[in-house]
Amino acid sequence: MSTVDAFAALRVPFVRAFALARLMSFGGQVILSIAVGWELYERTGSAWSLGLVGAFELAPVLLLMVVAGNAADRYPRRNIVMLAHGILVLASAGLATIAWTNGPVDAIYFMLVLVGVARAFSSPSFGTILPQLLKPEQFINANAWVSSAGQFAAVAGPALGGMIIAASGGAGWAFVAVGFSQLSVILALLRLPAIPPPQHDPESRRSPGQIYAGFGFIRRNPLFLSAITLDLFAVLLGGAVALLPIYAKDILAIGPAGLGWLRTAPSIGSLATALAVTHLPPWRHPGRAMLIAVAGFGLATIGFGLSHNMILSLVCLFLTGACDSISVVVRVTLEQVITPDRLRGRVSAINYVFIGFSNEFGMVRAGATAAIFGPVASVVGGGIGSLLVVAIVALAWPQLPRVGPLHTLKPVEEPA
Template identity: 45%
Template structure:
């Protein structure tokens, strides 16, 4: 029987889930671009971009594990809808604060509140997906989910950049993000997940919160994959410095939006390729090689002085990164029982969100000391060192094979 690249999309609940994810992710990407543009436009200080990342990351670091336990105990669909509604509230508040030209600390406070919401949003969304699809649909659904995210990350920066370019203000982008989050919340309420078969009547306890981390500690291959992503993204966070590179390359807000969108264009195209291919028999090797390629592309972008070459390198960087995203996502899901998915997803979200935002802080810090080129190039070199170290430390990751059954 031939491989069906649209297997998950034939599932009504998955289509609704993907539509809601498209709306909320587009909103958050637009929000991220608008915040970076406004903060840098008001301060012209690279360090302030680092503080922006820190304001988002700190709540995730503190609250991801408790939020993951909540996702395992309570209705994941309702929890997802509530977090999307909260995003809408905070985006609307940012629009009002921006229009009133409020102090930067007001923006940082609202960013921190979105960080609190992100700590709950990731575990509820990621743990809900396996309850909407079959085992055969899982790999394909995660591939398309990565594509949906990349598509939103293309549209979000481009739309945000266009709104800023037309109006010269950030608040229209914040307001549009609020509307999209309302749409996402309404869509999430239409989902029909299967019920979890619980083996015990578990309550919310400190011991329960740590079960996800304990499970990952026993699953050494999953732990290695998460560690690889953590350090690679922490060191290779070039995207945080896009406002500076827009200046270096001599482009305005629309060019900035294109730079932000380029990695996601590459990642979206790679998602299409992966959807049409059967799941790999050599996932470990593919994971390590894709992250190494990510590091090399980061180095190339760091030294580029051509806008078009920079776009190509960013697209290549994004495509290689998406290979590792899909493999890691499938690995985490297939090695986790239903009753622990929220907590394991919380740890995964902690790795992803914290590495992204702390990577932005690290990039801003190094850029403020040595300049953006040194920051990006050193991050790419560090990524290559991390790949080599993890490949040597965890040989079982190199030997990782097929993860899910074929759709036959």
């Protein structure tokens, strides 16, 4: 009986450096979100000012998606990520200066546009570095460890950001911490090689077909299209994070401290599951595991929506994070395995936009339906919607539940 080496990926120096970079990057993002929200609400007292944060950060991502994806396929991805996080260091310094000098609120939003530009270029390159350095059979274990690093940041980041703000009496030093975290990303990535992209005919790479090749690749590959559709609509319909303040105050009556636990429970579930995946052999039927996980996500969401008990609510939210972690590991690994390296940047950019916007639109969906039908109906209806999505995807793309171990798949090559 063979044993699974849970630390196989971590024995590779590149993976350790990359996981550290992900940890510092995501941790900085979490602290930045908390610090910006605190600073804006302290200045304006307006919920609308908080809602604009997402718009100013996401607009550059949407506008630059095609450009950023093509850049990731034309230049060394490590260098692009380092440049993007250099911009984040500068934006963090700008935000700290604004906080300390009580600068104009409009300047905060300008800095958030810079943050959005940096993330637009960072994401498609950051997410496609490891496949250049590892063998396909190492992807799942490596992705599980990288996901664990991100989830640890999601658990610890809010507490660290809150403590910095509380101890310093403002958001300025929290922005400084964000700047140092992004500088740490750059230093960690210096340990990775700057791998040049595959060389192709320069004229073909500038043609409209090649610029938008990522869209065509996803459309012509039903296996990946089914996985991204499943993840996108499950998050869009099943997300309940936006309504947690209502549950904490009006339904569970557990106050702001309880709200903190509700926000943390999904991240703890994701972290625990990602660590567990590192000890498991590759799934024999990963598509089936993804469908079951998303169905579990929907059932746990329904359970949370109906719960009036804090312990049961925490358990349900823990399970939503656990199930989501499985879905993410399968989707990310599938993308890495079947996408040719010359297209990974463009495909990753599209994937990032769709998944990122599903979170934002999911919050809008939850808020709108809660305003009309009430929070319980909104959450429970979203969970039911996730179950319907699982059924539709399983019927529309039967190849997803039948797919074999991911490391046995090969890149789907297309004409250059």
